[in-house]
Amino acid sequence: MLSPISNGPSPTATKELHVKLTIWQFLRSPAYKPMLRAVLIVMLAQQLSGINAVIFYSTSILTSILPSSSALISLIISLVNLATTIPAASLVDHSGRRPLLLWSISSMGVSSLILGLGIVYEWRLVSVIASLAFVAGFSFGLGPIPFLIIPELVDAEGVSAGQSFGLVTNWFATFCVVCPCIHFFAMLRVRCQANHGARATFSRF
Numbered sequence: 001m002l003s004p005i006s007n008g009p010s011p012t013a014t015k016e017l018h019v020k021l022t023i024w025q026f027l028r029s030p031a032y033k034p035m036l037r038a039v040l041i042v043m044l045a046q047q048l049s050g051i052n053a054v055i056f057y058s059t060s061i062l063t064s065i066l067p068s069s070s071a072l073i074s075l076i077i078s079l080v081n082l083a084t085t086i087p088a089a090s091l092v093d094h095s096g097r098r099p100l101l102l103w104s105i106s107s108m109g110v111s112s113l114i115l116g117l118g119i120v121y122e123w124r125l126v127s128v129i130a131s132l133a134f135v136a137g138f139s140f141g142l143g144p145i146p147f148l149i150i151p152e153l154v155d156a157e158g159v160s161a162g163q164s165f166g167l168v169t170n171w172f173a174t175f176c177v178v179c180p181c182i183h184f185f186a187m188l189r190v191r192c193q194a195n196h197g198a199r200a201t202f203s204r205f
Helices: 011-017 023-028 030-048 051-063 070-095 097-120 124-142 145-153 159-194 197-204
Strands: none
Touching (some): 023 030, 030 051, 030 145, 030 159, 051 070, 051 124, 051 159, 070 097, 097 124, 097 145, 124 145
């Protein structure tokens, strides 16, 4: 006898193909350990890079050296963040994830060093340019790429759990960075009113 013609996978097979791991299964599975470490590293690197200090507290940082233009500079920084994110979408596929991440981290490190020197020695234009370069470097690589590479690192069964874990890690790191910064910049503002030692404090931070 001829076997019946199959119109596609059975409902049971289709159900098995679409099984998704829970976050707990994703965390406990030995097969996902390398992917888990990669997601954890890129998400923590994004938030611990210092971008929140520049974005959230750029007005407080630059008030001591540019008291009349700090609000305008904060607006410009936000616009630069938006403008540099748009071309980054095409550069990710053209240049590759790893080169963009390395270039982004390197440029942010150099920019933060220059920004610290600019604040300590009151190089106003240098401080502004370094802040803009820091944000631009973040937007080209370390900003968007961590969210884009999770579906590439994790297979179809674990991608939902991987994205959920990455988002939770990202927001938890944001909380851990922003809360201490609130107290730090409050202390910095008090010291800045008393003496100029706060600039050196921020540069070391």
